Amino acid sequence: VVKKSIFEKVGGFEEKHLGVAFNDIDLCLRIREAGYKNIWTPYAQLYHHESLSRGDDNNQDRKQRVDSEIEYMLNRWGDQLKFDPTYNPNLSLEYEDFSLAWPPRLPSL
Numbered sequence: 001v002v003k004k005s006i007f008e009k010v011g012g013f014e015e016k017h018l019g020v021a022f023n024d025i026d027l028c029l030r031i032r033e034a035g036y037k038n039i040w041t042p043y044a045q046l047y048h049h050e051s052l053s054r055g056d057d058n059n060q061d062r063k064q065r066v067d068s069e070i071e072y073m074l075n076r077w078g079d080q081l082k083f084d085p086t087y088n089p090n091l092s093l094e095y096e097d098f099s100l101a102w103p104p105r106l107p108s109l
Contacts (some may be wrong), residue, residue: 006036010031
């Protein structure tokens, strides 16, 4: 949940470059950049039916759009995407399966 005043202060969703994907992530990063905190709670439930309204990204036009949106995010947020403060440092950055980092990314105690 985002206060309307904060949503408007950071410019709302980025519709020009992120018409479909990543606009929620971009919004949270801009909120953090503006000095606010993004707070997670285990007591809220959100159901996001991925691709339900837009369909899949199997055709060439949709693939180009996704590639363009990925490029925008990497150009805009590349450094911050590499260092997510909420990502467990014990997990791998190399794989998408949330496996343990090996060698460990944290120094030994």
